[in-house]
Amino acid sequence: MRILITNDDGVYSPGIAALAQVAAHFGEVRVVAPDVEMSSAAQSITASRPLTVKRTPLDAIEAYRVNGTPGDCVMIGTTLWDGVNLVLSGINLGSNLGNALWHSGTLAGAKQAALLGLRGIAFSVPAPDNAQPRFEELKPWAKTVLEKLLEAPDLPLVNVNFPAKPPHGIAWTSQSMRYYDGKVVPGKDPMGRTHYWYTVIPVDATEQGTDRWAIEQGYVSLTPLRLDLTDHPKLDTVRKVEAWKKLKFA
Numbered sequence: 001m002r003i004l005i006t007n008d009d010g011v012y013s014p015g016i017a018a019l020a021q022v023a024a025h026f027g028e029v030r031v032v033a034p035d036v037e038m039s040s041a042a043q044s045i046t047a048s049r050p051l052t053v054k055r056t057p058l059d060a061i062e063a064y065r066v067n068g069t070p071g072d073c074v075m076i077g078t079t080l081w082d083g084v085n086l087v088l089s090g091i092n093l094g095s096n097l098g099n100a101l102w103h104s105g106t107l108a109g110a111k112q113a114a115l116l117g118l119r120g121i122a123f124s125v126p127a128p129d130n131a132q133p134r135f136e137e138l139k140p141w142a143k144t145v146l147e148k149l150l151e152a153p154d155l156p157l158v159n160v161n162f163p164a165k166p167p168h169g170i171a172w173t174s175q176s177m178r179y180y181d182g183k184v185v186p187g188k189d190p191m192g193r194t195h196y197w198y199t200v201i202p203v204d205a206t207e208q209g210t211d212r213w214a215i216e217q218g219y220v221s222l223t224p225l226r227l228d229l230t231d232h233p234k235l236d237t238v239r240k241v242e243a244w245k246k247l248k249f250a
């Protein structure tokens with residue numbers, strides 16, 4: 001099996017090295033990742049300038065850095081390396097829960113794989129106050145999760161979040177959509193000019209069964225995702241209404 005690894009924290013992040021080491025138990029591994037941090041780059045692709053690929057081996061792992069987004073890295077990685085079966089993204093320094101999935105560059109790496117008809121799995125862990133997560137403790141859990149997911153080939157896209165403390169189990173979850181945790185905070189620069197920071201506010205209340213709930217409870221959260229954004233129940237409703245109108249006014 002050929003496994004392509006990417007992230008949005010950049011090729012030199014300790015999280016991507018940990019993920020590549022775990023993935024090496026399952027197949028042939030290659031890293032193609034952004035040369036700088038691209039967190040919150042979401043599904044953006046670089047269409048207005050050319051991209052470069054530079055070899056950057058990470059110890060024994062074949063790795064390349066690209067001056068682009070996670071999405072670009074997956075496109076380039078799968079173009080330059082034939083027969084990729086699986087794309088892993090992360091392990092991100094910071095959770096990707098709830099509404100953050102709309103902004104996440106980590107998830108976007110996995111999503112780009114799913115868009116190509118491949119499997120994509122995104123991994124994230126909390127990194128409070130920029131503290132380094134204990135990747136050595138997480139590696140056996142990442143391996144267990146991969147074993148579990150590789151046994152379920154009908155899941156094209158899965159978002160995995162580790163809890164802050166060592167986990168005590170794995171939970172299948174839904175995306176927590178009730179609260180939006182983004183906020184714009186004004187501040188002043190050294191010249192006294194107003195500027196704005198887009199930041200994240202802590203969400204206290206969580207709903208049982210969601211990704212946010214699971215990691216609070218100390219579980220590894222596994223959320224199966226889909227690419228189709230269509231609201232199918234709403235589509236059925238509007239189609240029924242249209243059909244009814246045609247009947248009534250025929």
Ligand code: MN
Pocket residue numbers: 008009038039040092093094105106
């Ligand atoms: Mn990131």
